[in-house]
Amino acid sequence: xxxxxxxxxxxxxxxxxxxxxxxxxxxxxxxxxxxxxxxxxxxxxxxxxxxxxxxxxxxxxxxxxxxxxxxxxxxxxxxxxxxxxxxxxxxxxxxxxxxxxxxxxxxxxxxxxxxxxxxxxxxxxxxxxxxxxxxxxxxxxxxxxxxxxxxxxxxxxxxxxxxxxxxxxxxxxxxxxxxxxxxxxxxxxxxxxxxxxxxxxxxxxxxxxxxxxxxxxxxxxxxxxxxxxxxxxxxxxxxxxxxxxxxxxxxxxxxxxxxxxxxxxxxxxxxxxxxxxxxxxxxxxxxxxxxxxxxxxxxxxxxxxxxxxxxxxxxxxxxxxxxxxxxxxxxxxxxxxxx
Amino acid sequence: xxxxxxxxxxxxxxxxxxxxxxxxxxxxxxxxxxxxxxxxxxxxxxxxxxxxxxxxxxxxxxxxxxxxxxxxxxxxxxxxxxxxxxxxxxxxxxxxxxxxxxxxxxxxxxxxxxxxxxxxxxxxxxxxxxxxxxxxxxxxxxxxxxxxxxxxxxxxxxxxxxxxxxxxxxxxxxxxxxxxxxxxxxxxxxxxxxxxxxxxxxxxxxxxxxxxxxxxxxxxxxxxxxxxxxxxxxxxxxxxxxxxxxxxxxxxxxxxxxxxxxxxxxxxxxxxxxxxxxxxxxxxxxxxxxxxxxxxxxxxxxxxxxxxxxxxxxxxxxxxxxxxxxxxxxxxxxxxxxxxxxxxxxxxxxxxxxxxxxxxxxxxxxxxxxxxxxxxxxxxxxxxxxxxxxxxxxxxxx
Numbered sequence: 001x002x003x004x005x006x007x008x009x010x011x012x013x014x015x016x017x018x019x020x021x022x023x024x025x026x027x028x029x030x031x032x033x034x035x036x037x038x039x040x041x042x043x044x045x046x047x048x049x050x051x052x053x054x055x056x057x058x059x060x061x062x063x064x065x066x067x068x069x070x071x072x073x074x075x076x077x078x079x080x081x082x083x084x085x086x087x088x089x090x091x092x093x094x095x096x097x098x099x100x101x102x103x104x105x106x107x108x109x110x111x112x113x114x115x116x117x118x119x120x121x122x123x124x125x126x127x128x129x130x131x132x133x134x135x136x137x138x139x140x141x142x143x144x145x146x147x148x149x150x151x152x153x154x155x156x157x158x159x160x161x162x163x164x165x166x167x168x169x170x171x172x173x174x175x176x177x178x179x180x181x182x183x184x185x186x187x188x189x190x191x192x193x194x195x196x197x198x199x200x201x202x203x204x205x206x207x208x209x210x211x212x213x214x215x216x217x218x219x220x221x222x223x224x225x226x227x228x229x230x231x232x233x234x235x236x237x238x239x240x241x242x243x244x245x246x247x248x249x250x251x252x253x254x255x256x257x258x259x260x261x262x263x264x265x266x267x268x269x270x271x272x273x274x275x276x277x278x279x280x281x282x283x284x285x286x287x288x289x290x291x292x293x294x295x296x297x298x299x300x301x302x303x304x305x306x307x308x309x310x311x312x313x314x315x316x317x318x319x320x321x322x323x324x325x326x327x328x329x330x331x332x333x334x335x336x337x338x339x
Numbered sequence: 340x341x342x343x344x345x346x347x348x349x350x351x352x353x354x355x356x357x358x359x360x361x362x363x364x365x366x367x368x369x370x371x372x373x374x375x376x377x378x379x380x381x382x383x384x385x386x387x388x389x390x391x392x393x394x395x396x397x398x399x400x401x402x403x404x405x406x407x408x409x410x411x412x413x414x415x416x417x418x419x420x421x422x423x424x425x426x427x428x429x430x431x432x433x434x435x436x437x438x439x440x441x442x443x444x445x446x447x448x449x450x451x452x453x454x455x456x457x458x459x460x461x462x463x464x465x466x467x468x469x470x471x472x473x474x475x476x477x478x479x480x481x482x483x484x485x486x487x488x489x490x491x492x493x494x495x496x497x498x499x500x501x502x503x504x505x506x507x508x509x510x511x512x513x514x515x516x517x518x519x520x521x522x523x524x525x526x527x528x529x530x531x532x533x534x535x536x537x538x539x540x541x542x543x544x545x546x547x548x549x550x551x552x553x554x555x556x557x558x559x560x561x562x563x564x565x566x567x568x569x570x571x572x573x574x575x576x577x578x579x580x581x582x583x584x585x586x587x588x589x590x591x592x593x594x595x596x597x598x599x600x601x602x603x604x605x606x607x608x609x610x611x612x613x614x615x616x617x618x619x620x621x622x623x624x625x626x627x628x629x630x631x632x633x634x635x636x637x638x639x640x641x642x643x644x645x646x647x648x649x650x651x652x653x654x655x656x657x658x659x660x661x662x663x664x665x666x667x668x669x670x671x672x673x674x675x676x677x678x679x680x681x682x683x684x685x686x687x688x689x690x691x692x693x694x695x696x697x698x699x700x701x702x703x704x705x706x707x708x709x710x711x712x713x714x715x716x717x718x719x720x721x722x723x724x725x726x727x728x729x730x731x732x733x734x735x736x737x
Contacts, residue, residue, distance in 0.1 A: 020396065025536045094342065152374040155396060155424070159423035167396075169425045173378045174400035178431070184456065256455065256509050258557045269629060275556060277584055281449065281479025281502050284584030311448035311478055338591065 002225030013132065030059050030083055035105050044123050044138040044147035049083060049115050054120065054144045056109055061086060063204065068195050069223040069238040074168060075161040076121070077115040082191065083107065086195045089209045095098055095194035095216025097187070099141045104128045106188055112158050121156060122170045126180065126188055133186040152239050166320040175317050183251040194218040194263065220263065226329060236333030239326050240271075243315060259290060272301050273337075280304075283312045293337035302330055355735035358383035365391030377401045377408070385409060388416035404434045408691040410442030413466035413496065416571040420447040422517060428453040428483070429467075432436050432460065438735065439465055444481075444571025446470055451497070459489035461732055462732030473522045473580045480506040481523070484513075486559065491728040492719035492737070501580060502530035502552065502587050507535065509559035514728035515540060524581040525550045525590060526572075531562045536727035539567040544581045547590040547613065548572040553622065554586065555633035563602030563639075564726050572648075573594060574613035586644065589625075591655035600624045601637050605723045607643030607688075617674040618645075619693075621685050623701035628722050635701040636680035641721050643688045647672040662710060670694060673713060680702070689717040 031048045034041045041047060051057045058064060062083045069077060083105040084090065091099040100106075105264050106126040113119045120140040127134045138147035139154055155174035159165050169180075180186050193201070198218045220238045221230070222274035241263035247253035248261040257278055260270040272290030277300055279281070285303035292298045304314035306327050313319055361376045361384060363369060370393055376386050380403045387546060390411035395418060400680060401408065410416025420543030429447035432439070432454040443466035444451045451467030454460050467481035473507045481497030484490045485508040497504030497520045504520035507513050507526045513535040516684045520526035526542030528550040542548035553562035553676075572595040581588040593615030598604050599622050611618035619642055624635035654662060662670060673693025674684045678701055687693070693713035696705070 023698070141624045151378050153397065154371075167424055167662070169397060170372050172397075174374075174431075174433075175426070177433075178400070181433075184433075255558055270554060274629075276554075276586070278554065278557060278586075279450075279479060279483075279485075279502070279506075279508065280585060281478075282475060282582040283449075283479075284582055286583040288584050295595060300563040309448075310423055310425055311427070317425065318387075320531070325399070 028059070030061060030085075031101075032085055033104055035083070035085075036092075036103050036129055038129075040134075040136055040149055040151070042149050042173050045123070047125065049081065049105070049167070051123075053147070062107070065191065065196065065200055065210065067190055067241045067242070068197065068218065068220045069235075071190070071242050072326055073110060073318050073320075074166060074321050075323075076112055076168075077118070079109040079111065080190065083109040085160065086207055089203065091211045092113070092193055092214035092217075094214055095219060096192050096209070098191050098196075099188075099192060100128050100188065102128050106191065108190075112160070118146070119158075119166055120144055121158070122150070123170065124171075126175065126186070133180070133187055136173060137170055137176060139170055160321055161277075162317060162321065162324065164321045168320060169318065171317060178253050178317060179246045179315075181246075181253060182249075189246045190242075195220045195238075197222075225327075232329060232332040232336055236330045239329055243323075243326065247315070268333050272299075281311070284315070285312070291334055291337075294339040295336040296331040298333050302327065302334060305330060347425055347586055348676070350654045355626070357528070358385060360385040360387055362389060363393075364389040365393050369393040370395045370397075374399055377403070377406075378722040379615075380406045380606075380714060382406070382436075382675055386598070387576075388418075390415045392417045392419050394422060395429070395494075396422055396424045398423070398428055400426075401437060403434045405436040406434070406601065407438040407440065409438070409440040412441050413443045413464050416442040417445055418442060419445050421445065422552050423448040428478075431455070432457045433458055438459070439633075440465065441465075443468065447478050450483045452480060453480070453483040453485065453502070454487060454490075455484075456486045457484065459729065459732055460484060460487060460491070461735060462492040462495055463736060464493075465495040465502070467495075467497045467504075467709070469501075471499070473499055473501075473524075473577055475580050475582050478502040479503075479585075481520075482687060483508075485509050488512055489729050489732055490514070491516075491732040491736070496520070498633050499524050500524065501582060501658065502585060504545070507532050508536075512726075512728055514538075518649070519543075520545060522547075522577055522583070524577075524587045525578055528552060528573070528587070529565055530554060530563070531559050533555055533562060533564050534724075534726040536567045536568070537566065538570060540572045541573070542575065543571070543573045544577050545575045546577050546592050547587070547594035547597050548575045548579075549596045550587070550590070551596075551598045551604050552586065553624070553634075555628040555630040555635070555694075560630075560633055561602065562600070564724055565601065566605045566723065567596060567604070567606045568728055572609055572614065572618070572673060576613065576615065593613060593617070593653065593655060594620055595650065598622070598637055598640055600637055601635070601640070603639045603723070605641045605721075607641075607645060610646040611672065612648035614650045616651065616655045617670065618650045618672040620674045622676040623678040625702060627702055634635070634680070636678060637676075637685070638680055638683045639686070640684065641686045641688075641718065641723065642645045642673055642691050642693075644690070645672075658706065665710070666694065666736045671713070675713060676708075685715065686718050686721070687715050689719075691717070 085103040088101040139150040375628035380415040382405035428450035469477040479502035500523040504523035526545040595618040671692040677695040696708035
């Protein structure tokens with residue numbers, strides 16, 4: 001409770017100061033102690049990432065961003081932000097993951113519904129502490145006034161944009177790590193230079209919040225721009241990288257499968273072509289290969305993408321319904337593949 | 340395990356007084372309380388499950404080193420996953436030096452308990468069961484340690500897995516002792532692993548009892564140094580119910596032990612009875628593959644003295660009638676494909692009988708088989724390395 005009260009006191013002081021000077025109200029700064037300290041803050045508001053949480057209006061030094069090809073999560077709208085402490089900046093590392101200074105945070109809010117109907121479901125934060133990244137899930141209340149720490153995750157019934165009634169799963173803290181893990185350490189997944197727009201990186205560069213625009217930036221396709229005329233391969237490979245490769249890569253959660261779906265992987269067997277299953281169980285669906293060129297309906301990879309049944313469905317987490325668009329693109333990719 | 344983790348483990352074991360016990364009783368909110376306790380545990384802590392059933396809708400996970408999760412007994416503290424809606428297994432362990440003891444897992448939608456990259460893990464008196472009997476819709480593996488060094492699975496029971504009851508994959512230094520596996524497709528499977536001791540287990544009413552496989556195209560290969568000793572492998576008579584596409588879907592009903600590829604397997608002092616296809620089968624990998632690192636041959640496989648009872652009397656093989664007639668009503672206990680890489684294929688002790696398909700290269704069609712009696716010069720003696728889980732795991736059991 002003490003940090004909250006301190007925050008309130010700080011806000012009151014700031015308010016008093018602003019009134020005294022008759023200037024525009026400065027938003028309270030983000031709480032660097034909450035990010036870098038050892039505790040798991042009980043509420044999202046303790047961080048102060050937002051001037052207005054419900055509106056997802058970011059505080060100073062909290063930068064909204066988008067990904068060219070995003071991770072699909074039952075069709076949720078995702079609001080993504082990066083917080084960088086004062087004077088700190090991101091460092092580019094080729095086309096890969098941007099390097100974050102200690103004290104930085106990545107914030108992602110999941111919402112369903114449009115306009116006034118929009119309902120925030122959960123906000124996940126990744127905090128870069130001195131000992132490494134920490135992932136925490138926060139669940140929004142019905143009144144949309146606050147999100148509270150949900151260490152054990154939870155479930156909520158809702159209807160997806162596709163009109164499906166689902167039981168939506170908020171991951172528990174360990175499940176955050178299931179995806180955000182490589183060689184046992186928690187890492188961010190999304191903000192890779194190749195999957196960010198040149199426009200955004202240019203703005204960050206200009207604002208002094210990014211060191212340079214690296215080669216290979218923005219090379220992943222913009223998923224929303226896909227049409228039947230688009231080449232299937234880059235979209236399919238981008239989709240598999242973003243939706244599957246955090247586990248399906250060496251050092252990832254599904255490394256023992258031998259399937260490596262990273263964008264940069266060029267070995268056909270590693271990405272599943274003519275690869276036999278190892279521990280798929282009934283997830284194999286009676287098929288012999290992860291990807292059988294020309295035959296999407298005999299490919300385990302597509303079978304599992306196209307299922308919402310636990311034990312069969314891939315991804316195993318963060319999915320209660322099938323991404324029809326994703327399935328269509330991957331289907332086309334396999335169908336067009338030379339036999 | 341890195342040095343810091345190792346130091347932490349030493350500290351944890353040196354200072355048990357600091358450890359706390361968190362008790363989780365069944366009842367309202369138990370699933371969330373349990374998952375929270377698993378997340379908030381400190382190294383060395385014990386999480387204790389009371390008697391009773393806890394119903395779960397999501398998979399549990401543990402990522403803290405040195406934690407013990409202990410129940411009141413495999414039939415008394417039950418985690419019921421019948422209504423599971425998410426995750427690929429009932430319980431996922433991703434930390435080192437974990438002890439799982441005395442609880443049951445029922446009807447997980449995927450695997451039962453998976454431990455991945457979890458070194459020095461003990462599974463003691465655990466039950467994983469699909470209560471509807473053998474079905475293709477059951478999860479694949481019951482107890483599933485993978486990519487780990489130091490694995491001890493003991494006094495546990497797995498029933499109904501649609502792949503393997505106890506499956507150890509891509510791991511090293513393994514002991515699987517004194518377990519009961521029944522009504523699974525494979526009772527116990529050691530895959531792409533080294534230094535494994537499988538002893539004093541009972542494998543019965545599976546499709547195949549004990550499997551030792553090495554498969555291509557995986558991050559960890561070159562399985563071997565596996566001992567199968569003093570197991571009871573009896574009446575493995577359940578029709579194969581594995582979902583097609585999986586390697587175990589090709590296991591024939593009535594297989595006692597199946598060795599496929601691998602370097603160094605010793606099979607001795609087991610009791611075999613009622614395995615209608617073969618008590619012991621030793622073969623090369625059969626599928627085409629492209630992996631220069633992979634060796635498809637079964638090498639240095641020693642069949643020592645074993646007690647062979649009735650078996651080979653209803654082989655699930657083409658040409659069954661002809662074979663039975665040729666061998667006088669029942670096939671001898673050891674079936675070999677005859678495929679040798681370099682003079683180091685199958686070896687037998689005095690008195691072991693068998694038959695061979697007389698094939699010559701991996702992947703060769705069974706249609707080219709020329710069955711005949713096994714004509715190998717028995718070994719007088721043999722050397723085999725001591726294998727199994729590290730002594731510290733045995734010590735932790737006590």
